[in-house]
Amino acid sequence: MDEAARLLETGGLVAVPTETVYGLAADALNEKAVARIFEAKGRPADNPLIVHIGDLSELRNLCRDVPEAAYTLALHFWPGPLTLVLPRRGVVPDLVCAGMSTVAVRMPAHPALLELLRATGLVLAAPSANLSGSPSPTTAQHVLYDLDGRVDAVVDGGPCEWGVESTVLDLTVSPPCVLRPGGITAGQLSVALSVKGIAASSGKGEQADAPRAPGMKYRHYAPRAPLHLLEGSIDEALRQLETAPRGARVLCCDEEKPLFAAYHPESYGREDDPRDLMRGLFAALRRLDESAAPALYARLPNVRDERYDAIVNRVTKAVSGK
Ligand code: TXA
Ligand code: MG
Numbered sequence: 042m043d044e045a046a047r048l049l050e051t052g053g054l055v056a057v058p059t060e061t062v063y064g065l066a067a068d069a070l071n072e073k074a075v076a077r078i079f080e081a082k083g084r085p086a087d088n089p090l091i092v093h094i095g096d097l098s099e100l101r102n103l104c105r106d107v108p109e110a111a112y113t114l115a116l117h118f119w120p121g122p123l124t125l126v127l128p129r130r131g132v133v134p135d136l137v138c139a140g141m142s143t144v145a146v147r148m149p150a151h152p153a154l155l156e157l158l159r160a161t162g163l164v165l166a167a168p169s170a171n172l173s174g175s176p177s178p179t180t181a182q183h184v185l186y187d188l189d190g191r192v193d194a195v196v197d198g199g200p201c202e203w204g205v206e207s208t209v210l211d212l213t214v215s216p217p218c219v220l221r222p223g224g225i226t227a228g229q230l231s232v233a234l235s236v237k238g239i240a241a242s243s244g245k246g247e248q249a250d251a252p253r254a255p256g257m258k259y260r261h262y263a264p265r266a267p268l269h270l271l272e273g274s275i276d277e278a279l280r281q282l283e284t285a286p287r288g289a290r291v292l293c294c295d296e297e298k299p300l301f302a303a304y305h306p307e308s309y310g311r312e313d314d315p316r317d318l319m320r321g322l323f324a325a326l327r328r329l330d331e332s333a334a335p336a337l338y339a340r341l342p343n344v345r346d347e348r349y350d351a352i353v354n355r356v357t358k359a360v361s362g363k
Contacts, residue, residue: 042153042156042157042160042196044194045057045157045194045196046157046160046161048193048194049066049067049068049157049161049163049165050068050161050163052067052068052071052073052074052077053067053074053193053194054066054067054074054077054078054081054191054192054193055067055157055192055193055194055195055196056170056178056181056184056188056192056194056195056196057151057153057154057157057165057167057170057196057198058151058153058154058181058196058197058198058199058201059093059149059150059151059154059167059201060120060121060122060149060150060151060201060202060203061122061149061201061202061203061204061205061206061207061223061224062169062170062177062178062179062201062203062204062205062206062323063169063170063177063178063179063180063181063183063184063195063201064093064149064154064165064167064168064169064170065078065081065082065167065168065169065170065184065188065192066093066154066157066165066166066167067165067166067167068163068164068165068166069090069092069093069133069134069137069163069164069165069166070132070133070134070163070164071134072134072135072136075090075134075136075137075166076136078090078166078167078168079136081188081191081192082168082170082171082172082173082188083172083173083174084168084173085173086136086139087139087140087255088139088168088255088256089137089138089139089141089144089145089255089256090137090138090145090166090167090168091124091145091146091147091166091167091168091207091209092133092137092144092145092146092147092164092165092166093146093147093148093149093154093158093164093165093166093167094146094147094148094158094164095148095155095157095158095159095164096158096159097112097115097119097148099146099164100115100127100146102130102132102164103127103129103130103132103133103144103146103164104127104128104129104130104144104146105127105128105129105130106127106128107127108212110212110217110234111125111127111212113233113234114210114230114233114234115148117233118225118229118233119147119148119150120148120149120150120155121148121149121150121224121225122147122150122203122206122207122208122223122224122225123147123207123208123210123223123225123230124145124146124147124207124208124209124210124221125145125146125147125210125212126143126144126145126209126210126211126212126213126220126254127143127144127146127212127213128142128143128144128213129141129142129143129144130144137166139255141255143211143213145209145254147207150202151198151201151202152198153196153198154196154198157196169206170184170187170188170192170195171183171184171187171188172187172188174261174263175187175262175263175264176262176263176264176322176323176326176327176330176359177205177206177262177323178323179200179201179204179320179323179324180199180200180201180324181195181196181197181198183323183324183327186327200320200324201320202320203223203224203316203319203320204319204320204321204322204323204324205223205224205319205322205323205351205352205355206221206223207221207223207224207225208221208222208223208224208225208226208230208351209221209223209254210230210239216236216237216238216239216240217230217234217236217239218239218240219239219240220254220257221254221256221257221354222350222351222354223351224316224319224351226347226348226350227239227240227347227350228347257358261355261358261359262323262326262355262358262359263326263358263359263360263361264326264327264329264330264337264359265330266329266330266333266334266335266336266337267336267337267361268292268336268337268338268339268359268360268361269281269336269337269338269339269360269361270338270339270341270356270357270360271291271338271339271340272341275297275300278301278338278340279300279301281338282301282304282338285304285336285338286335286336287335288305288334288335289304289334289335289336289337289338290304290305290306290307290329290332290334290336290337290338291304291305291306291307291337291338291339291340292306292307292308292309292325292326292329292337292338292339292340292356293306293307293308293309293339293340294308294309294310294311294312294318294340294342295308295310295311295312296311296312297312297340301340304338305332305334307325307328307329307332308321308325309321309322309324309325310322312342312343312344313344315342315348315349315351315352318342318349318352319351319352322352322355322356323355326359339356339359339360341353341356
């Protein structure tokens, strides 16, 4: 931890555990350090970063016109998997915000990262610690697989508790708009703010006219083999698989695994437990990737309420074929 702190204080790149996924952290106010993040990940410069804070007072230092709603949400959900998009102040380097007038901020819940933030007094820009486009890392081993040799250090904090990235909420529009679904649902946000109609974005569901998280336009979370979505009933899915190449594999929930036994199924969790599915998704995609199957086929959970929005969103984004 001391070495990680020293590296961050001197402009280094350190992969850190968060409660969502591992992040690739650097001093957010040091433009040179932030540039190294984009370089290490191969990230397009028009995709802004989330700034992680260890103390609520930083919100005012980074953002202006902070509405009451931000403090209400911070009280309910921080530290935790919620990112707030707010008007930025000039201290935040352009590179962090991809030149936009807003900045995304969150207070992460992992004790090791909180300790680093508080020990250094820094605010840390950190995207997910994967190569741009590949599944987000939920263990230190995943980080090393993608970024060994490109980062100065990795802090191993064990497997991530949530397994998918934070909910991103735009507070510069009224009503606030979910730009990326995550562990905190639109319903929970509505209850906390006593506001009806916080737009829930699921699947491809960002509204066309809403300002979006620029990152959501890119293909994401994708294994190297072509990944197709298997929709419909089990019978329809099995029929689609008749034309699959030899050695093709299926990604599905525990409950459907026996039904796809002929296709080396890989499970990402229990269908009735969205937290279990979130925790398992990216690791399952990485295991499928390592198996070098010529094609992959993904099943979505059959249950659909807003607790599944993040899962539907990530699987849909990982899909390359039909
Ligand atoms: O859980 C998380 O959020 C993880 C951990 C490491 O904190 N971080 C993460 O970062 O997922 P990243 O860079 O992989 O995704 C950040 C998302 C992108 O879709 C980006 O476009 C969006 O947040 N974003 C960042 N700044 C924004 C802004 N000012 N306005 C709108 N969207 C923004
Ligand atoms: Mg990412």
